[in-house]
Amino acid sequence: MSAQCINDVYHFLLERYGPQGWWPLISVPGTNPTKSGAIQGYHPGDFSFPRNENQRFEICVGAILTQNTNWLNVEKALINLQEKNNLSCQSLLSLADQVLCELIKPSGYYNQKAKKLRVFAEYYCKQNGATPTRADLLSLWGIGPETADSILLYAYQQPYFVVDAYTRRLFTSLSIIDDNENYESIRQRFESALVKDWRVYQEYHALIVEHAKHYYSKKPWGQGCPVAAAV
DNA sequence: AACCAGGACGTGA
DNA sequence: TCACGTCATGGT
Incomplete structure (x- = not known):
């Protein structure tokens, strides 16, 4: 029952909004002007990213910086990092704390996030290209959990x-889900309901965000949501 | 001018 | 386990 609903919602959203082209990369020129505020970086229907280690690392950094933060602010921080040529794990680690904080300042929580980026960059460099485990x-x-899954799904196509x-x-x-249902339970229910295809997982998550930005941002949530009526 | 954003961590029940 | 406070900037 709920498994079918999960698939129904996916197809409804895909038909309504079309392919979303996540994860956005500031180095990708294929702009999608329908994306509010974003300068560039979405690549609808193109699942060939990341194409190199720099793009892969950029996705990971973005996943950390976007924690509880508007993507527009994250984009500013990513551009700052890129302009300083620090969008690789080695170059990021070479930055002084104060400099790193200044570069990522627009994304908020910059003290915490600077530390998070440093911890992750150290791990990333050590991996030397190997796919990380979730654990x-x-x-x-x-x-x-969400940042880990974002990294695995979008940076490593897992x-x-x-x-x-x-x-x-x-x-x-x-x-379809319970109010107090924990992260793992929800994740496993989606994964067992859907075909095990990372492209579908990527597209679905992006579609959920796009849809929710319209109908689930301001309270009361879900006002006028067409999915509720359709499913 | 409040309210919100593609969460995670530390703490105390 | 779990609820709650904390972290911070910038857009609408």
Whole structure:
């Protein structure tokens, strides 16, 4: 029952909004002007990213910086880092704390995030290109379940479904998940309902965010949400 | 001018 | 386990 609903919602959102082209990369020129505020970086229908280690690292950094933060602010921080040629694990580690904080300041929580980035960059460099395990990522200070899954799904094309606040709001409102259901439970229910395809996981999560930005940002959540009526 | 954003951690029940 | 305070900037 709920498994079918999860698939129904996916197809509904895909038809309504079209492919979203996540994860955005500031180095990708394919702009999507329909994305509010974003300068560039979305690549709808193109699942060939990341294409190199720099892009992969950029996704990881973005996943950390976007914690409880508007993507527009993250983008400013990423551009600052890129302009200083510090969007690689080695160059990031070479920065002084004060400099790093200044560069990522627009993304907020800059003291915490500077530390998180440093911890992650150290791990990333040591990996030397190897795909991290989920347990490894979760053991790092500053990497929680959502950030770990975002990194695995978008930077490494691993089939882990990303559960964020919007996912909870939408599917709680649809009575498909429970209000107090924990992260792991929700993730596993999505993963068992869907075909095990990282492309689908990527697209679905991006669609949920796009949809929720319209209907689940301001309270009361879900006002006028067309999914509730359709499913 | 409040309210919110693609969370995680530390603490105390 | 789990609820709650903390972390901070910038957009609408």
